[in-house]
Amino acid sequence: MFEALAVLAPMFVIFGVGFVAGYAERFRKSAPGLNNFVFSIALPCFIYTSIATAELPESFPWQVWLLALILPGAFSAVVYYATYWLTPKHRSLAAPLSLSASYGNVGYFGIPMTIALLGTDAAVPAAIVHLLHNLVFLIGYPILRGERSQPSGHADAQRSNRSSLSRIGREIVSRIFLSPVTISTLLGIVVVAFSIPVSGVITNSLELLSATAIPLALFSVGIAMHPALASLRSGMLSLGMVMSGIGLKNIIFPLVTLGLAWIFRDAMGPGWFGTVFLMATMPMSTSGYILSERYDESAHLSAAVLAGTTLLSILTVPILVSVVL
DSSP states (O other): OHHHHHHHHHHHHHHHHHHHHTTSHHHHHHHHHHHHHIIIIIHHHHHHHHHHTSOOOSOOOHHHHIIIIIHHHHHHHHHHHHHHHHOGGGGGGHHHHHHHTTOBOIIIIIHHHHHHHHOGGGHHHHHHHHHHHHHHHHHHHHHHHOOSSOOOSHHHHHHHHHHHHHHHHHHHHHHHHSOHHHHHHHHHHHHHHTTOOOOHHHHHHHHHHHTTHHHHHHHHHHHHHHHHHHHHHTTOSOHHHHHHHHHIIIIIHHHHHHHHHHHTHHHHOHHHHHHHHHHHTSOBOHHHHHHHHHHSSOOHHHHHHHHHHHHHHHHHHHHHHHHHO
């Protein structure tokens, strides 16, 4: 545990610095621009340089599709229907709870922590697991939840259906093919696979940008805790639902993933096994809060679970890592 904590402690310190900085209004106002820089520039550069300096995995086990793509969606569906049918008074919270309990911060937290703990050889597995995990929620949740308001007339409904299909198509193309993370992953794989020479000027520039990814990503997550905590303090939430979301994301989902991954650990190999499990231990994704804010009646539950899982992960991630890996 102490070895894992020694590796992860500086990351949580930076997260803490971001949280403290978030008390200043100028930092909270700059958070959207900071997030855009991290997601569109710094993190893709980090992924590219990590892949470009690593050995490509010998195989891409089919079990990764099961664990990184199908399992999160299935777990989310189980949480949704269990909440909907077992707690009728909280049915309106079934969707945001299912999202919060299964959508992990596999980008800002997951990729840097996986590479820090497993080495640069885990860069490609981490990038692929990140891509698959995000596809489940960044595409699936908007499709399933749809727009908050729906037209009432028949003609309007037909136009709405056509609009929805068009929106789904744009979502799929945007999330899969136009994502900076996807593009950087593919570029890195191509450069390594075909031994393509890259100018030292370009390489050095990308390395400088990639060096900003981890601290800025963690810093921005720290800032994001403030609106989450504000929602929690508002008193508009059921504490039981909040605690359920935290427990499901930080404990139950990692253990379910571990149980299934353990069956395939020999077939997957230690690199893929470790990456899939580490990604499952991550706290709730900040993107989940953004999705809930856009598609749910209220994002208060997602915000509270985001804050709780992130703070609790300071303990749960080192403990789970030290026990399993």
